[in-house]
Amino acid sequence: MDFGKLYLDKPFSIIQSVGGEILGERLQEVGKVLHFFGRINVAVIELTETISVGDKIAIKGPGTDIEQDVESMEIEHVKVKQANAGQSIGMKVKGYVRENDTVYKTNDCS
Numbered sequence: 272m273d274f275g276k277l278y279l280d281k282p283f284s285i286i287q288s289v290g291g292e293i294l295g296e297r298l299q300e301v302g303k304v305l306h307f308f309g310r311i312n313v314a315v316i317e318l319t320e321t322i323s324v325g326d327k328i329a330i331k332g333p334g335t336d337i338e339q340d341v342e343s344m345e346i347e348h349v350k351v352k353q354a355n356a357g358q359s360i361g362m363k364v365k366g367y368v369r370e371n372d373t374v375y376k377t378n379d380c381s
Contacts, residue, residue: 297377297378298329298375298376298377299320299376299377299378300319300320300373300374300375301318301319301320301321301322301328301374301375301376302316302317302318302319302320302322302373302374303316303317303319303371303372303373303374304316304330304332304368304369304370304371304372304373304374305317305359305370306370307364307367307368307369307370309367311363312363312364312365312366313361313362313363314330314361314362314364314368315359315360315361316360316361316362316374317358317359318354318355318356318357318358318359318360319356320356320376321353321354321355321356322341322344322353322354322360322376323341323352323353323354324341324342324343324344324353325340325341326340326341326376327339327341327377327378328340328341328374328375328376328377329374329375329377330364330368330372330373330374330375331373331375332368332369332371332372332373334369335366335367335369335372337364337365337366337368338377339364339365341362342363343362343363344360344361344362345360345361345362346358346359346360346361
């Protein structure tokens with residue numbers, strides 16, 4: 272594998288070395304955080320791609336680095352199992368996120 276050149280294109284890979292073992296993760300951008308309700312840890316996310324309950328996601332930004340499973344999500348206070356591009360969802364998150372943080376769907380490729 273040639274590490275001399277790095278090209279970033281969607282989706283892209285992050286490669287980390289842990290104890291000499293190379294781990295990779297493919298990230299596909301699926302949306303942006305529009306608002307965060309800190310008291311209840313709920314993010315409002317504007318989707319650019321389809322997302323479903325059970326998907327693994329990462330939320331990344333200048334001060335944010337969260338990975339979690341999509342356990343549930345709501346559109347207009349109604350629970351849904353899947354949401355499509357152009358829709359806004361509410362989702363409980365496992366940490367503090369900020370407006371404009373990017374939401375990615377992750378796929379382990381280790």
